[in-house]
Amino acid sequence: MIRSDNLTKFYGTNQALHGLSFRVRRGEIVGLVGKNGAGKSTALKILSGQMLPSAGEVFIDGISVSVDPRAVRARIGYLPEVAPLYREMTVEGYLKFAARLRNVEAGALAAHIEEVTKQTGLSDVIGERLGHLSKGYQQRVGIAQALVHQPPVILLDEPMAGLDPLQIVQIRDLIVSLRKRHTVLFSSHILSEITQVCDRVILIDKGKVRAEGAEAELRRQATRPRQLSLLVRGSEKNLNDALRNVPGLREVSRAKQQQGQWRVRLTVQEDAREKLSKACLEAGLGLLELRGEHDGLEDLFLELLEADPS
């Protein structure tokens, strides 16, 4: 549905994209992740037909952005980093204007507006002026304008930036609700949010794809050992037996705590939580706590970014 072939973009002498290539299949929700300046927004601007690439080609629904930008723009809904809202307009007036710009016929306008306001939870503020809305509602209106003509492809640039935790959850649920009906590509810095919403993640750095796949696939590509934190109750002998029975563990620290409890920190190449918990129970230990430490997505992405691309 979305195809980026060897996309290159220069801003003067500064090269923002270095042959960016990826695919997004119909009905997928894909997250574009990368550091500031990685080229996420530039890629989305080119995909939305807002700017042209210096080299390379983009196809939306099989149509080249360079050859027929107008047809491509009719097939996308785009939310930039700052929602493009005319503050003096009402929500209804704005959505009508956006729908008419995207060739929605006058007769179908009311149905489109009703559906999108229900979908984005804007029914209560339909008559409000955009300038009077909260940041969360403004972001919803921004998403609504991208959806109002029911395009097959939705492009969202940092849709959760600047929102409070409750608003992030609401926007996340909204994006999830788009699954199957639309193909969604969105960028975000909030990595945990991206993996909760996306089928796949594309990690870009310095204008190139560095890794892509589902979260589990990306984890498999990571080689850095993970840390586990274990809290058990029992004798030290039983603890040693349990640890010995799990291959690949390396003990980092051990501390005896009150009431016969032991806090042990371990490193491990693969996720060994299941094996370790079983070993503890078989050794007669009381398993009080077992959790992964410092194996967050941020670390995973940093590791992938630090890896030599060649």
Place this chain on the structure above:
Amino acid sequence: MRNILLIAQREFRGYFATFSGYAILAAHLLLSGLLFNIYAVGSRAKFSQRVIEDFFYTASGMAMVTAILLAVRLIAEERQTQTLVLLRTSPVSEREIVWGKFLSTLAFFAITLLLSVYLPALVFVHGKVSLAQIFAGYLGLFLLGAACIAIALLASAWCGTQLMAGAGAGVMVTLLLVAWMAARVSEEPLKGLLNYLALHNQHFVPISRGLLNLKDVVYYLAVTVFFLECAVRSLESWRWRE
């Protein structure tokens, strides 16, 4: 055409939804009234035809300033508020964006002109006035305003802020205004060209006297279309430059 009207309609409503539209309209009417009383009517006895001529002379200055003030925001403001992206990611061409914005401002400008019609109409009270002269004068103001709106629209497309756009439009209009001065110290064929390019002296003054020539109408239409097309090209180039 549908997209042009859609954009024009939104922009036109925008003038009435914000303070700036009313402020420019009020300032235009107030200053036009003052200039009419001080300069056109004055304290000395005058023929009605001369009063109308002087009125259009001052009104042309007001029209140019008002047209620039109304138009400088058209693209520069959308750039500042980052709303232009809505139009640029919709299936709308740059030409439709520029013409839609131009028509909205021209319509609002026409309203400001119409609201000042009572000023020359006052001359009817004590004198005899040629309706043809008033019609020609207002047509001239409309054409002059259209040209200035197109110039300001180009400046708005070039500049990142409304202030810069206003200054840019002011410089371009001033250069076109004083072209006749440059013509006086030039030799042919440059002299003829500069005289023809002069925005006011060669083309508006005859109209304000009631002499409506096709060549003057064509001149203003040509200037308007030229600057609008330059604005279209400028917007199109953003897709490469950005």
